Amino acid sequence: MQFGAHFRNTNICETDRGIMKELLDLSQLIEQGQSQKALTLTQQLVNSGLPSQTILNDGLIAGMAVVGEKMRNGDMYLPEVLQSAGAMKASLAILKPLLALEGTKSRGKILIGTVKGDMHDIGKNLVSIMLQGAGFEIVDIGCNADPQRFVSAIAEHAPEIVGLSAMLTTTMLNMKTTIDAIAGAGLRSKVKIIIGGAPVSQKFADEIGADGYSRDAVLAVDKVKQFMDRTS
């Protein structure tokens, strides 16, 4: 729906209509998780001289946006979402070097990890996949990450947003120690911090000084987009 509304312009010429249709086709192939066909079409569009940013935004990300919406509405299961994400990742591999040449900046960089003492990673991995599908760059520092690891990774990678995950009531308190460590290192003002995981809540996020909380992977993407829109 977003795609059609964006291009609802009666002055567009035939060539543009042709390109529009191919971009729509690409977004649908991504939505359907048809990796090989999406790859082929992506290459064709690159060969046609279309800017990589356009292919990314109106082909790949547009397709994943539909996927995200379907997942939010319960119309797609995770395996199907991941198939779409895989198709996007394969096509993105063609575009990445070209995007760099075009001087295109990434939509944003998110650093994500599960806090110290916690080995759960399914939730974190899902969030990473959904954010990548939305065009964000992910730095995943894994599980059982102590505060210093977060601090070092933030200093090294300069993310705009930091995601903290915890699944246990005894490890969720390490989210606070992590936030305190980030503040202690003078990095707090440079990042927005979002938390997630079964035992946490918005109230807890407020108590520990996080900037946001998301209940699931789909809402995490929304929250990240909100933060990125505010800072851009």
Added chain:
Amino acid sequence: MKKTFKTLAIPDPQQLMFGRTPNPMTCGFGLTLGNGQVFPELNFTLPTMALEQTNWPAVVAQYEEIGSIIERAAARLKPPGLMAEFELLPPMTEHPSWGAELTSVLLKHLDQLHKDTGIPCALRVTPTDIRDVTKPPELRSGKPLELLLQSFEQCAAAGAHVLSIESVGGKEVHDEALLYGDIEGVIFALGVLASRDMEFLWERIIATCSKHKVVPGGDSACGFANTAMQLAGQGMLPEVLASVVRAASSVRSLVAYECGAYGPSKDCAYEGPVIKAITGAPIAMEGKSASCAHFSPVGNVAAAMCDLWSNESVQNVRLLSGPAPEAYFELLVYDCRLFNQALETKTENVYQNLLVSSDIHLSPQAYVLSPQSTSRIASAIVRESGHYAQTLAAAREAATLLREGVQRKELQLNPRETEWLERITRELNALPSDEQQMIVTMQDRYGHLFAANSYGL
């Protein structure tokens, strides 16, 4: 010497009943399970608090309080018996003396309860499987394994009556396979990896139990089948996939019994009824009264064959009525009064039918947990030899049960679930009977996630 189960201990599904087993057993302070009564199993944990050396006295105080709550509540409610389960949190397993100290604290309260009231009771202690701290997990050597085994040793020495674990061997592949809906990967993780790790781990747990004369309770496929159940509950996975995983995961949990465990199985092992049908051992189950810990579509049917009825886990926080452990203990006691009244008045079949029929038509996950489905899955398992073949047979049987249920209009599936059931059936039917062939394919696909030497491969 390892057992193999070639027949069912309870061949007639009508005899798969709560409170009764062909192999009752006694543990702790005179608690006899499977001999005509169902008992509550109270499972509790800390409120949100740090768990470190600096606040250790506060942690101990929490468990002292929980112990006192159990004493008070049991004296008030007068259950015919009870099991208390102490699940160690990861730091308590990483520091074995911590788990041992808390075991002693809780035991002291149960001992006092038994002395004061005569109520039979026992303490189950469940260390955390901390071996997955590295990626890929190093399961057969290293500090985490050492600490885990020390944890068992010290908790046993401190007087635990029953030892259990929710082991995670194979989970590193299963998680990935589950997310991608890769049933082939799921069967490999459960039938090849998890089963091998269960054998490795349970040989050692049984040795510790024998040394200290502690009952080896069972393991749980919590990290496999309950993960699938929770993801299905959130709409992320099809329920039919979670149902097939549930059935398939029975085989890895059965390995504990092949090694010498004799129950009671872990509460979160919803595959417990299959274990009971095959081994005749008493089982702990959880369902509707575990909603303090998580939600499920099997709240009533999960009770149908239980010998211990559990609340899974409740934090020691205050509710309007009083401490949450006491509130949930009361819930369990009332549940058990119904079970036991049904047994006493010989209306257990009527009550079981209500528990089963109220759930099984509403969810495929509930459908595969009925006594009839349990018996079919258990039969499919014992007909095969080898854990891979058994796991595959259990999965195929579950898929067949669901298809038959839909045909008989006992179960309704929406079009997406139906499509997935067809896909799962196709993919299961295409799996090789040759385990070695499966291993070669899966090493290619998932080899980056697991360490072959962790499984003796």
